[in-house]
Amino acid sequence: MQGLRDEQNNDAIAAQKRLLFSLAESLRLPLLQVARQAELAQLSKRPKPILKNIELTADASLRLLDSYLLSLQLAHDPKTPLSQVSVATILDKTAGELQKQAGLYNCNVQIKISGRYEPVLVHPEALQSALVSLGLVFIEAQQPVGKQKPTIQLAAHRNNAGGIVAGIFSDADNLSSAMFHRAKQLYGKSRHPLSQMLSTSGAGVFIADSLLANMSTHLRVAHHHKRAGLAATLLSSRQLELV
């Protein structure tokens, strides 16, 4: 029994190391962006817009760090407090958080919710952090098509089993279950495990997955009206069915 606990602890430590490596790789990009933009601002006659971009870049990095720290905290806290929240509210708050970063990358953020849903039983802060971390990766991965601005969608729909699927979707057609499965095996070991989608480590995806794991769910490839994305299935709160 002790041996099994030790093995589980070792697995947990290994997983945390991989997540930390992925996070460190991911943070290289925004720090590089800040350094080079700061240098450009010194050469520019109009530094204010560049300084604003530096501020947004730093904000996004701090948000990613906060999400990572929350995932660590929840992993070590066996009694994760859950509460009933509206998926629409969480998606709305997430979209609000992502707007500035989307502006920086010249990308649109939309909310698409098919129907009305009962509240779900989750850790609200963890769910929102997961969706924000995921959204930041999707925004970074977007490529303009001609002159058209790319769009990411924060969407929810009900699956065949009655669960509520909520996640981030985009027009990119290079996201597949096989690719995501491979990425989950490679993160923390490879520099860019989501190589078909992203040129960087995409730590936000794996931090989101870690946060969702504390709520007994996980990210998987899903589709919302022909758009592919990453989403989690959330179970509705049965308590409110009695009302």
Added chain:
Amino acid sequence: MANVLLLEPDAILGCTYERALQTAGHVVRWCRTAQEALYDIDRSSVDLVITELQLALHNGIEFLYEFRSYHEWKHIPVVVLSSVSPDHTAIGRSLWEHLKISAYHYKPTTRLSDLIDSLIPLLEPARA
């Protein structure tokens, strides 16, 4: 002044490098993927290519192999500007020479001014 093709996947870094190169007097065409870069070079000539190695879909090495396979592009100088340290790439001396990489800059330690200054000797033969 030269026609520079910049292959940089990140929107913010790409915009930053593009503006710095333009300030130095170059005409810059910025592409985010290897495929886009090949299409671009096919349409208009370039005097120099600056490329990241760590790209989505096809990586910078694959791009350079394809790029160098065309006779008319064999003489165009290539500068690697990458977030991957040269010690961590698979580029050995023979591959370096085969792909005719003129310089390798590691992004974290290469300032904009360093990049711009490094292009001058590479463009001088073209100007002559």
